[in-house]
Amino acid sequence: KQEVTQIPAALSVPEGENLVLNCSFTDSAIYNLQWFRQDPGKGLTSLLLIQSSQREQTSGRLNASLDKSSGRSTLYIAASQPGDSATYLCAVSPLNDNYGQNFVFGPGTRLSVLP
Amino acid sequence: KAGVTQTPRYLIKTRGQQVTLSCSPISGHRSVSWYQQTPGQGLQFLFEYFSETQRNKGNFPGRFSGRQFSNSRSEMNVSTLELGDSALYLCASSEYLLGGGELFFGEGSRLTVL
Numbered sequence: 350k351q352e353v354t355q356i357p358a359a360l361s362v363p364e365g366e367n368l369v370l371n372c373s374f375t376d377s378a379i380y381n382l383q384w385f386r387q388d389p390g391k392g393l394t395s396l397l398l399i400q401s402s403q404r405e406q407t408s409g410r411l412n413a414s415l416d417k418s419s420g421r422s423t424l425y426i427a428a429s430q431p432g433d434s435a436t437y438l439c440a441v442s443p444l445n446d447n448y449g450q451n452f453v454f455g456p457g458t459r460l461s462v463l464p
Numbered sequence: 465k466a467g468v469t470q471t472p473r474y475l476i477k478t479r480g481q482q483v484t485l486s487c488s489p490i491s492g493h494r495s496v497s498w499y500q501q502t503p504g505q506g507l508q509f510l511f512e513y514f515s516e517t518q519r520n521k522g523n524f525p526g527r528f529s530g531r532q533f534s535n536s537r538s539e540m541n542v543s544t545l546e547l548g549d550s551a552l553y554l555c556a557s558s559e560y561l562l563g564g565g566e567l568f569f570g571e572g573s574r575l576t577v578l
Contacts, residue, residue: 380563380564381563381564381565381566383566383567385569390552390572390574391571391572392468392470392554392569392570392571392572393554393556393567393569394569395566395567395568395569398566438507440567441563442563442564443563451495451497451509451512451520451558451561451563451567452497452509452563452567453509454506454507456506457506
């Protein structure tokens, strides 16, 4: 069974710090891994999609890496800002469609960036 | 390009009633997935539709159902509402089936069951 975990569950940092969020998954047979952010009471906003053949993706201050063999992904946020405060979720899409769903989500990391 | 649109955004129902939620995907996307999000359970997959056919279904009772129309718009229905059905219901669209493409979410429909 594909399970996704995220560490830490919550993180509080001062503005300007660089930070790393971690995502682990149990089955390395995946199509894609996607990172999202979610503001309170809102939907999920796609940040980065890493295909299984890729090792990393970058968008602005965000960089996500993927190590399929170890079942890990990290999201690096450079020069954090108060506007980055949100919950960050990672999700993987299993290659084995017997899992019965398209993406399996982690529980998220709640980030607070203090001014 | 318009994003994923969900209606209504908020609704309040009483136990035993039924509710229908609507989702319009991004133009050109044929896959529509539905998720339930609660503080205790996180994001849980309900079902995925592709070209008007249900392709996957999560572990939810038969009270939860859905359909997709020829224009890819989707609806989900919950009958005989229970207090535990109170949640944020999220719709996501994608070009491809079964997680083969990027997921894009709507803002959600917040359902409160009294």
